Amino acid sequence: MRRLMTTGAVAVAGAAVLTGCVAEVPAPVTSAPPMTEAAALLEPQSTQIIDETLAELAAADRAGDADLLSARVGGDAKTLREIEYTLAEAEDGAEPVAIPSTMQAVYVSGADIWPRTLVSVTEQASEDVTPVVLLWVQDSIDAEYQLRGWAHMIPGATLPAMPGTSSGAAQLEMTTDTLDPTPEAVLTDYAELLRQGEGSDLAASFGADSYRERLFAARETLTEAAEDSDGEYRDAVSADLVGSYVMGTADGGALVFTPLTITSSFTVEDATVSIPDEDEPLLEGELDDTVTHEYLDMIVMYLPGPDVDALPAVVAAEHTLINVSDS
Amino acid sequence: MSLRTTALVAGVIGVLLLAAGLIAESQRPPRDVTASASVDTAVVVYEAEMIAFAGDSRIGVSGDGVIVAVTARPVDAEAWLAEHSAARVSGLPSWESLSTEALDPVAPSTSPSPSPSTSASASPEPEEEPSPSASPSAGAEEAAAADAVDILAATSQDHWRADWRGEGRLSIKASDVPPGETLVIVSEDGSPLTDTDLALTRDVDDGWITPLIWWGAFLTAVGVVALVLRFIDLRPAQARGEEWMAKRQRAGDDEADRSPGTRRSRRAKGEHLPDASLEDEPPSPTAPSPTAPADDHPGEERP
Structure with missing residues (x-):
């Protein structure tokens, strides 16, 4: 009996000792460590997107076929390229807008939601043209980043500093209350300024830009020409606020990318209007006393942060004729 | 005692x-153990917390065919996983096993259909002998071909960051995954993966x-x-x-007693022993001569 008890005691002691040999399973990690680079895209990813986009553009440019723009180019960018191919097909037609393949800056979003944007600024292709600001949009996790538009920088303009890949730029709504006034209000005022002309009181609310200066100059010229022919010139400006995208800048401001539609109607009395030969491929119908031009523009407006002593200003703009009609 | x-x-x-x-x-x-779990989905997910938990351990996944592992921001991975069935490795309940959790798609997949598109144009003349149905073998092959769609390539891959590829088995050191990112491991052809494991080195006292x-x-x-x-x-x-x-x-x-001439006996009798001195050296101070009291050696004769 005593031997049995002794053996049992030894066995229990041994088991207890052995149980204590192995450390307990570590406690789970309950919080994720912070990411070193929290932007939606890192440099290799954005580079791949840009390269694939430019490759797709190059292939479509060589073929002059906008149908090849399917994966990386879409929206207004595809529309504009299709127009440019149409113009290029004509005799002595203009070549499509050249987009340099080297970038001097890439701005990525830090958003957790969609749509997200990617912006890059190309190098200056030549002394005659300014760098091009390119806008990509990703609509959902399943969708590719697509080039949706571009705009040449306004001469003398400077793009603001943007957050890097450690955080990425904030993706803001047009109605965000983090900016006062909101991007929506600023763009609405700017569209109104374009309608009213350079004499508008709103002109004092914006920095100077050559985009509206050229628009006003063309309006004045066409208005005088129509009046000389007892005709009339009218135009309408519409800002696509729904299709706008806002990225936060490093100074607490924002870059706003807004498509604009400008429709101008030129009418003369007892005469027939004519258009330049280079616009003929876009003409629908047969011109008589009225011609209507439709432009699809994109502007990039910088809204300064609260501590920046500057006015909102257009830093890049593209003005592209997409249709000419006889009514 | x-x-x-x-x-x-x-x-x-x-x-x-x-x-x-x-x-x-x-x-x-043993110090080195492997915790494993069986899976039956084409997608296995290790979230950032589990990656951090794994530390320097190696994450392994086995299956048939090509296995691809990619990382993404947690929010992007979550959005992608919302359209795919997956097994999420959620913890280590014991040193030998991993716990997994099934993730079901919460939204219908918007991935493009792998089947070829049908032509919208109608044939001007009907076929004389239209085939009522395809042969079963052909149908099975088509179905298999339809199933063998690249899961990753079916949708945008813009959000994936790092990637690894393996054939039959893929092993990744957890510390190679950028901190904070989610690891998504998929069978490229959509076939189910078989198991996942985590090689651990534990402390043994x-x-x-x-x-x-x-x-x-x-x-x-x-x-x-x-x-x-x-x-x-x-x-x-x-x-x-x-x-x-x-x-x-x-x-x-x-x-x-038998050696009266020895130093010991002479000292016991109280005789003075000369001090040894060296020439050309100043005389050293003389130490007082020790005198043994009579009662220290009660057994000796006094001089």
């Missing part, structure tokens, strides 16, 4: 310690086993010696030793 009894008790304890040490040695748990064996062996030896001595009568030898010691003591006392 006598010395012998104490040694015997130590011997018993030594036997117990030695037995425990040897048992522990034979059952010493076995530093006491070897000292325990040595101490047990030492105490056992002490006990054995005590036990052996218990059966041997040492009293005769002890008596001889004591007698030899006493005899030696007496011999030392007689020698002082």
Whole structure:
């Protein structure tokens, strides 16, 4: 009996000792460590997107076929390229807008939601043209980043500093209350300024830009020409606020990318209007006393942060004729 | 308690310690273990918390065909997983197993259909003998081809960051995954993966086993010696030793008497012994001569 008890005691002691040999399973990690680079895209990813986009553009440019723009180019960018191919097909037609393949800056979003944007600024292709600001949009996790538009920088303009890949730029709504006034209000005022002309009181609310200066100059010229022919010139400006995208800048401001539609109607009395030969491929119908031009523009407006002593200003703009009609 | 009894008790304890040490040695748990879990989905997910938990351990996934692992921001991975069935590795309940959790798609997949598109144009003349149905074998092949769609390539891959590829098995060091990112492992052709594992190195508190064996062996030896001595009568030898010691003591006392010219006897008689000095050296201070009191050596004759 005593031997049995002794053996049992030894066995229990041994088991207890052995149980204590192995450390307990570590406690789970309950919080994720912070990411070193929290932007939606890192440099290799954005580079791949840009390269694939430019490759797709190059292939479509060589073929002059906008149908090849399917994966990386879409929206207004595809529309504009299709127009440019149409113009290029004509005799002595203009070549499509050249987009340099080297970038001097890439701005990525830090958003957790969609749509997200990617912006890059190309190098200056030549002394005659300014760098091009390119806008990509990703609509959902399943969708590719697509080039949706571009705009040449306004001469003398400077793009603001943007957050890097450690955080990425904030993706803001047009109605965000983090900016006062909101991007929506600023763009609405700017569209109104374009309608009213350079004499508008709103002109004092914006920095100077050559985009509206050229628009006003063309309006004045066409208005005088129509009046000389007892005709009339009218135009309408519409800002696509729904299709706008806002990225936060490093100074607490924002870059706003807004498509604009400008429709101008030129009418003369007892005469027939004519258009330049280079616009003929876009003409629908047969011109008589009225011609209507439709432009699809994109502007990039910088809204300064609260501590920046500057006015909102257009830093890049593209003005592209997409249709000419006889009514 | 006598010395012998104490040694015997130590011997018993030594036997117990030695037995425990040897048992522990034979059952010493391995430091390197692999926790695994079976999966049956084409997608396995390790979220950032689990990646951080894994530390420097290796994450493995097995399956048929090409296996691709990619990382993404957690929010992007979550959005992608919302359209795919997946197994999420959620924890380590024991050193041998991983716990997994099934993730079901919460939204219908918007991925493009892998089947070829049909032509919208109608044939101007109907076929004379339209085939009522495709052959079963052809249908099965088409279905298999339809199933074998690249899961990753079916939708945008813009959000994936790092990637690894393997054939049949893919092993990734967890610390190679950028911190904070989610690891998504997929079977490229959509076939289910078979299992996932996590190779771990754990702490085993076995530093006491070897000292325990040595101490047990030492105490056992002490006990054995005590036990052996218990059966041997040492009293005769002890008596001889004591007698030899006493005899030696007496011999030392007689020698002082028989050698009157020795320094010892002269000192005992109080004679002055000259101090040794070296030439050309100042005389050293003289130390007082020691005088032995008469009662220090009660057995000696006084001079």
